[in-house]
Amino acid sequence: MGKYLLRRILQMIPVVLGTTLLVYALVFALPGDPVKAMFGDKPINQAVAAQIRAEYNLDKPFIIQYLLFLKNALTLNFGNTFAGQPVIDEIARAFPVTIKLGLMAFVFEALFGVVFGIISGLKKGKWYDAVILIVSLLLISVPTFVTGFLMQYFIGVKWHLLPVTAGNDPGFLDLLMPAMVLGSVSMAYIIRLSRSEISSNISEDYVRTARAKGMTNRSVIVRHVLRNSMIPVITYLGQDLGALMGGAMISETIFNIHGIGFLTYQSILKGESNMVVSIVTLLTLIFVVCNLVVDMLYAVLDPRIRYA
Amino acid sequence: MSDVANNDIVNNADAPVLPAETEDRLSAMQREQGPILDVKDLKVDFITDDKREVHAVRDVSFNVYPGQWVAIVGESGSGKSTSAMAVLGLLPGTGHVVGGSIKLEGKEISHYSRKQYEQILGEKMGLVPQDPMSNLNPVWRISTQVKEALKANHMDISHEKRSKLAAAIAEAEGDINLKNVDDETFLGSKELPGLLEAAATALDKAGVRDGAAERAMARFKQEGVPGSETRWRVAEELIKAGVGDDEAWRIAKKYVIGSTMDDRIAGLLDEAGLPDAATRARQYPYEFSGGMLQRALIAIGLACRPDLLIADEPTSALDVTVQKKILDHLHTLTDELGTAVLFITHDLGLAAERAQHIVVMYKGQVVESGPSLEVLQHPQHPYTKRLVAAAPSLASQRIISAHERGENAEALMEHHAKGEDTLEKSEHIITVNHLTREFKLPRKKEMFKAVDDVSFSVKRGTTLAIVGESGSGKSTVANMVLKLLEPTSGTVTYEGEDISGFKGAKLLDFRRHVQPVFQNPYGSLDPMYSIYRSIEEPLRIHGIGDAKSRRKRVEELLDLVKMPRSVMQRYPNELSGGQRQRIAVARAMALDPDVIVCDEAVSALDVLVQDQVLRLLNDLQAERGLSYLFITHDLAVVRQIADEVVVMQKGRLVEHATTDEVFDHPQQQYTRDLLDAIPGGKLKLGLD
CATH class of the missing domain: 3.40.50.300 (P-loop containing nucleotide triphosphate hydrolases)
Structure with missing residues (x-):
């Protein structure tokens, strides 16, 4: 187990190096000159422009720029934005908001996904099973930004139940609707996953054996049906946690939340390569760690899986 | 169906070794107590997707007396497992009892709700299911799954529970000792070393030394299984080895003071024939072989000492040698405990060897029933005759006996072996x-x-x-x-x-x-290929003929394996196992x-x-x-x-x-x- 863990951690190095290089290259290849953009409508002062270029290493070839970034990143110096602020400060300001949003979405999708999935799976064929199925199918097929705008219009604008947008330093209620929108698709997947797992597990032979032991229906369901059905659901949830952190871009834009997604979007527009690459590196790390945790959890949940 | 047919026959060496008078008393007792399970005119239906009723079981009647082995024999789809599951209230899917009665110890249970069934399952009726690989939950330890059975029925884990039959025999024999609940206390693993030590000292004092003492100690070590060995048996063993009555009981009372849950689980698994049970109990099902899993399932089925055990093809998935070992063991165990067994199998030879009474089912109905040898030697119904003719165990037996009688066995063999x-x-x-x-x-x-x-x-x-x-x-x-x-x-x-x-x-x-x-x-x-495509595929791969000639070839092949040509457009899941295997033969023959x-x-x-x-x-x-x-x-x-x-x-x-x-x-x-x-x-x- 320890050996396996070490191997997995070492595997992260090439993954992180690979993604940073790729993202750096993509931002480098973006059309438009960020320095020119800084002058806006004003005429460009060539001397000043050259100075900025030198300061941000923009005058050097791509690979040198990338290596310089890496060198600085190793000492946790991620450079400055064009506006002169340290990248790390900007991320530190935006990240807590995204974490809050992501966790809320996570709790939302896990709770409602599993609960509705269990109801649906145990009561297959009942009318509410049909309703749950149709709603989940709708959530999966309609894009998030449509769901987002619809909820914003009805819940926020028309009925005034929840704030329409979040803005700076959002609280729980401000983030509730965005979290629901963010978690909705995954929730629908979890409903369908739990439902199919439960309905296939309930006819397993070992469930019948458990009943033959004289166990109560309740403990048969909990210990033999739900326990086994939750293994893939938990795996899915674990991987989704990483995805939620990075995938908040659309929700954050719709609801004007100044989190990581919003920051990434802005930085791409401005060609802030340092910022974009730093964020992506961070998200990659989160994603890889989440995956590792899921794999470890998997071995705990299913004794048949052993890592060597 | 005759009530007392069960004990008229002692058909093989594995039958209970009971003295003649006990034998008589046993059958008398069985008659007196009445059948433990009495199924009359049972009807079970399934509902198809298009709401049609399928009659799976029709007017099935049979009964099982205490301590008896009754076998239901038939091919798959004959309704034998369905009948058994109906008795257990565990019919799958849309299956439900639509008529007839199921009486357990004289009480009608066919209308029982799930809650009521929970009360009698495990405690009164146990199940040993068919496929050991799929009948244990892969995520729980073996010990946990045995424990569930004990917990669900609030079993006393420190005392043996005797079946009604065993209790009745004990009473009839006037064995007062056996009625005392304390004497049924289990040995615990903590006390085992102390017991062995005390036994060694007692043997020494009683003048049993050297070889005899060593043998006695070896026997104690083998028999002294925590969670299975009881106080009176310990006392009995000591007395047998030469220790005086009073001393033996003193030691037994001092050291046999009850077992823990873990001891009892290991004891049950040991009784079912699992070697090194205490250690193995902590393992997961995937670490067990099929035979060992089946032993664990037998331990679970018998954990709460039910009076009736339903064994649904308990060894069909196993090798013949393992099958024999497990059935031998199950036989001894159920005889010791006085458990009646309803044994479901498709092998008439196996049924006749194990059960005193055979019920033959065909297409949801009982076509014949009676004492095992009677059914085997004088089958009445044409289907039973076919079964007798087809059972491979019996067929080879027939060849052997013909050989022994010095007759020409050739005629009995389908295949004429080359000289x-x-x-x-x-x-x-x-x-x-x-x-x-x-x-x-x-x-x-x-x-x-x-x-x-x-x-x-x-x-x-x-x-x-x-x-x-x-x-x-x-x-x-x-x-x-x-x-x-x-x-x-x-x-x-x-x-x-x-x-x-x-x-x-x-x-x-x-x-x-x-x-x-x-x-x-x-x-x-x-499963995604039609039968036609499955058989035609090898021809296509090897580039033989054109579409038309290939079609002709597939038709020939279907004729060859005696399948109707109409199956060409059907899919494997619509065919039975035997039909599919014929398709597999046709496919193999294509080239x-x-x-x-x-x-x-x-x-x-x-x-x-x-x-x-x-x-x-x-x-x-x-x-x-x-x-x-x-x-x-x-x-x-x-x-x-x-x-x-x-x-x-x-x-x-x-x-x-x-x-x-x-x-x-x-x-x-x-x-x-x-x-x-x-x-x-x-x-x-x-x-x-």
Whole structure:
């Protein structure tokens, strides 16, 4: 187990190096000159422009720029934005908001996904099973930004139940609707996953054996049906946690939340390569760690899986 | 159905060893207590997707008396398992009882709700299910799953519970000691060392020394299983070894003071025949073999000492040798506990060997029932006659007994084995030379030799059977002969050419001439392919004929395997296991091969279907001079089909001779064990 863990951690190095290089290259290849953009409508002062270029290493070839970034990143110096602020400060300001949003979405999708999935799976064929199925199918097929705008219009604008947008330093209620929108698709997947797992597990032979032991229906369901059905659901949830952190871009834009997604979007527009690459590196790390945790959890949940 | 038929017959050596008077008293007691299970005119329906009712069980009646083994025999789909599940209230899916009555100890239970069933399941009725691999939850330890049964019924884990029958016998025998609940206290693992020490001292004091004392101590160590051995038995053992009555009881009372949950679980598993039970209980199902899992399931079924155990094909998924061991064990155990057993099986030979009473079911109805030997020797219903004729165990038994009577057994064999001289003369189509295959085991340095230096050859137009238990390497040999697996060393030659060099067109040609039929007809046909496409595929791959001629060929092949041409447009899931296996044979035959490798081709099938497929293979061989390499664990089948037999054990070839030779003069103990394991081997057959 320890050996396996070490191997997995070492595997992260090439993954992180690979993604940073790729993202750096993509931002480098973006059309438009960020320095020119800084002058806006004003005429460009060539001397000043050259100075900025030198300061941000923009005058050097791509690979040198990338290596310089890496060198600085190793000492946790991620450079400055064009506006002169340290990248790390900007991320530190935006990240807590995204974490809050992501966790809320996570709790939302896990709770409602599993609960509705269990109801649906145990009561297959009942009318509410049909309703749950149709709603989940709708959530999966309609894009998030449509769901987002619809909820914003009805819940926020028309009925005034929840704030329409979040803005700076959002609280729980401000983030509730965005979290629901963010978690909705995954929730629908979890409903369908739990439902199919439960309905296939309930006819397993070992469930019948458990009943033959004289166990109560309740403990048969909990210990033999739900326990086994939750293994893939938990795996899915674990991987989704990483995805939620990075995938908040659309929700954050719709609801004007100044989190990581919003920051990434802005930085791409401005060609802030340092910022974009730093964020992506961070998200990659989160994603890889989440995956590792899921794999470890998997071995705990299913004794048949052993890592060597 | 006769009430007392059960004990009129003691049909084999495994039957309870009871003194004659106990025997009489037992049957008297059984009559007095009335049947423990009384099923009358049971009707069970299933509802199809389009809301139609399917009658699965119709007017089925049978009963089981305390301590009796009753077998329900029939092919799959005959409603035998459905009847058993109806009794347990565990009918799958849309199944429900629509009529008749099920009485357990005189109480009607057919209308019981799930809650009411929870009360009687485990405690009054236990289940040993069919497929050990799928009947234990993979995520819980074995011990946990045994514990669930004990907990669900609030079992007293420190005292043995006696079945009603055993209690009644004890009472009738005036054995007052047995009625005292304290004497049924289990030995705990904590007290075991103290007990052994005290026993040693007591033996010494009683003047039992040296050899006798050592033997007695060895016996104590073997018998003293925590969670299973009771106080009175400890006392009894001590007295038997020569310790005085008072001293023996003093020691027993001092050291046998009850067991913990873990002790009891280990004790139950030990009783079911699981070696090293205390350690193994902590393992997960995937760490167990099929036989061990079945033992765990027997422990679970008997954990709460039910008066009735329903064993639904408990050993059909297992090797014959394991099957015998497990059934022997189950028999002894249920006899000791006084548990009645309703035994579901498709093998009439097995049923007759184990049960006193047989109920034959066909298409949801009981067609015949009566005392085992009566049914076996004088079958009345045509279906029973067919079953008797088809059961491979009985068929080979018939051949053997004909041999013994000095009659010509030829007429009884479907397959006329080639004589010694023809075998000598015919040339070898496949020769296997010093074949060895090693596998790397996880976390182990040394290689595992699955096949170890095996040599034999298949002669043209004959059948060679490879026999052995699972894990003996026989399927690995088959895969190497098929060139699906490369040997570590050694060679396989086909028509004198080493197949290891075959590539490209040459390999394709080899594949055309050597075809497999695999064990599982459910897994070896692509569910997304129509039957037509499955059979036509080899023709298409080898570029034989055009669409029209291929279609004609497929029709011919379906005729050959006696399937209607109309199945062409159907899919595998719409066919039964036997039909699918015939399709698999048709597919194998499509390219007119010379050799067919049958890897347990009939093992998964019911006896009647098995019989049909074996007949088909025989006919094809006679017509086309095919050679078969037939892999099986069932010697009974071998007798019907093979000319030569190769016996494999742990990767090595241990015996190689003609079929008659192997059956008449087995050289190895292992071969004799395999022969002994054929169910029904000890039965006396009537003149049929």
